[in-house]
Amino acid sequence: MSSPSPTRLAPEPARALAALTEARERTLALVAPLGAAELERVHSPLMSPLVWDLGHIAAFEDLWLVHRFAGQDMVRPDLAEVYDAFETPRAGRGDLPFLHTDDALDYLAMVRDRVAAATERLGTGDGLLHELVVRHEHQHNETMLQTLALADPGVYAPPARSPAASRDGVPADMVRIDAGPFLAGAGAGRFTYDNERPEHEVDLPTFEIDRLPVTNGEYLDFVEAGGYRRRLSWSEAGWAWRTENGVERPLYW
Template sequence: MSTIGPESAELAPDDLKNRVAVELERTRQRSISLTDAVDDDDLVAQHSPLMSPLVWDLAHVGSQEELWLVRDVGGRPALRPDIDDLYDAFQHSRCDRPQLPLLGPGESRDYIATVRDKAQDVLHRVRLEGGRLVERAFAFGMIVQHEQQHDETMLATHQLRRGEPVLHAPEPPSMAETPLPSTEVFVPAGGFTMGTSTEPWALDNERPAHPVHVADFCIDTHPVTNADFFRFIESGGYQQSRWWSEAGWRHREHARLSAPLFWRRSGDTWWRRRFGRIEPVPPDEPVVHVSFHEAQAYANWAGKRLPTEAEWEKAARFDPATGKSMRYPWGDSEPTPERANLGQRHLRPAPAGAYAAGRAPCGAGQLIGDVWEWTSSDFAAYPGFEAFPYREYSEVFFGTSQKVLRGGSFGTDAAACRATFRNWDFPIRRQIFAGFRCARTPSRAELD
């Protein structure tokens, strides 16, 4: 697995182009595998009103690639201007997309293949300098990340799909031989650099790097597990409004929430549906498919809270030994299978305590991969934010309606995951691969 980092500035133009070509192909193979896994009826079906048909996602990634790489960077004539509106995510909600005159499965595959041929030719000919879109191959990186994000969306659609299993992957590693030293770690007050101004493929909402002071806090060494969440359920956590925010309780009652999505109880056993398989809920895995409201209620019940976005990022990337912020919890080198559960390598989170090689200097583990982690922060611009290359990627979502998630999941690719990467969603969402960890403010007695 290869990612493009700040060292790309030192690569010769041809070497950088070769790296980009590899990333484009690697990403496309994932898209193909996710869509070739099912028949045409499944591709055009809407498996949930929350999601697009898989065939829409497939043609959409091609449409965006055509707009940005073929037309904008390459200056080439439009291939299919007639379908621009069909695949504009802002013009049609997901629930309405099945009624559109979409390209069929065969047409979609032909279209994205033609677009890719044109984009590869553009990559071969363009100079990767002289403008923000092409500097260090930014537009190509944006398209890689965009397609990988839709691949994770398609993976979530597979989870919502009914039927026999069609996706297969090896089991993740078991808990590390080196156990976590405690259930939480203390992070002392102080400043650190949040965000980035040097990551070549960082998106606009990650920029610019800026100093942030964070007060003393404690944060869990691993995400909250299913076993932890069992106790919340058994104690009546879903029936007691005192643990929930006003908005959260309203939603819990309206949606009749009583457990994470895809869980069902039979006798004394909790079962879950996972990519077509029915299995007992494993107690040692991070809980997944919970909303922000459920995460917040659990944290309140546990006498803690959700971390702020700044607390999460400081725990994930600040090295007190050097005073610097790193790309990842383990340093600046790229993710490897020993460090993080990413890229759909496995189809589930790894047990809490796995990936000892990926732990942060503060002692917390699994901050990258396994499950997206809800934070308490609203999605907002950093000081000095500038929308680029279009407002609709980030700016239109800023506000109090969206909560920030951090860290990526087992379904997130390394190209679209780093310690500065920001995801966001409505606080009611549960179909995403989201879990959480808790934080708390230490008492004065603990600090004395």
């Protein structure tokens, strides 16, 4: 699944609805290979059941676009607490009375029908709430992918795989980045989360970085060469994590 392109929504209803639709298509394509049993079980104590994420996506849109934006009663106000991410830590979500798969999918559809009707009638205002909901759904796609990566081997087979980018003609060397100022964060005039603000300048020391992403084969070479036993290959925090957890290779390798 390719990464979504960050797009600042224009206030036109058609563009906002197209972005919402694209996000929903990604969500449904992501879970399409899975049955209800796999969606409703806890795959890792670090993560929510996947069906909780589906219900949470619907509840978030219900709150921010049906209720806050359109001024209507929420479709399912009774579910607000179940899907409140602040009130329900991940470790306990498997025990919550969350919606089962078919009901969660119905909730997603009902909320979206309300949002589409309200957007066509009211427009989008400044577009920020619609973009918030789009980005939130993309964010949970990433969370769900993390869950699937932690699931037992064989649980998930993606519906499509992107071909690896060609490395032909590109040297696999290190690139030196000279010390200097770097503009971090996000400025005004576009959608941002609070932890991306304010825009500020950071002085970076000189460093080197691989020109190309590390491949599985290259990382396997690192593992077989004793990289998980070589202290110099790790940051202080990384080495502490590796040691405390007895990690000798990536999960499932």
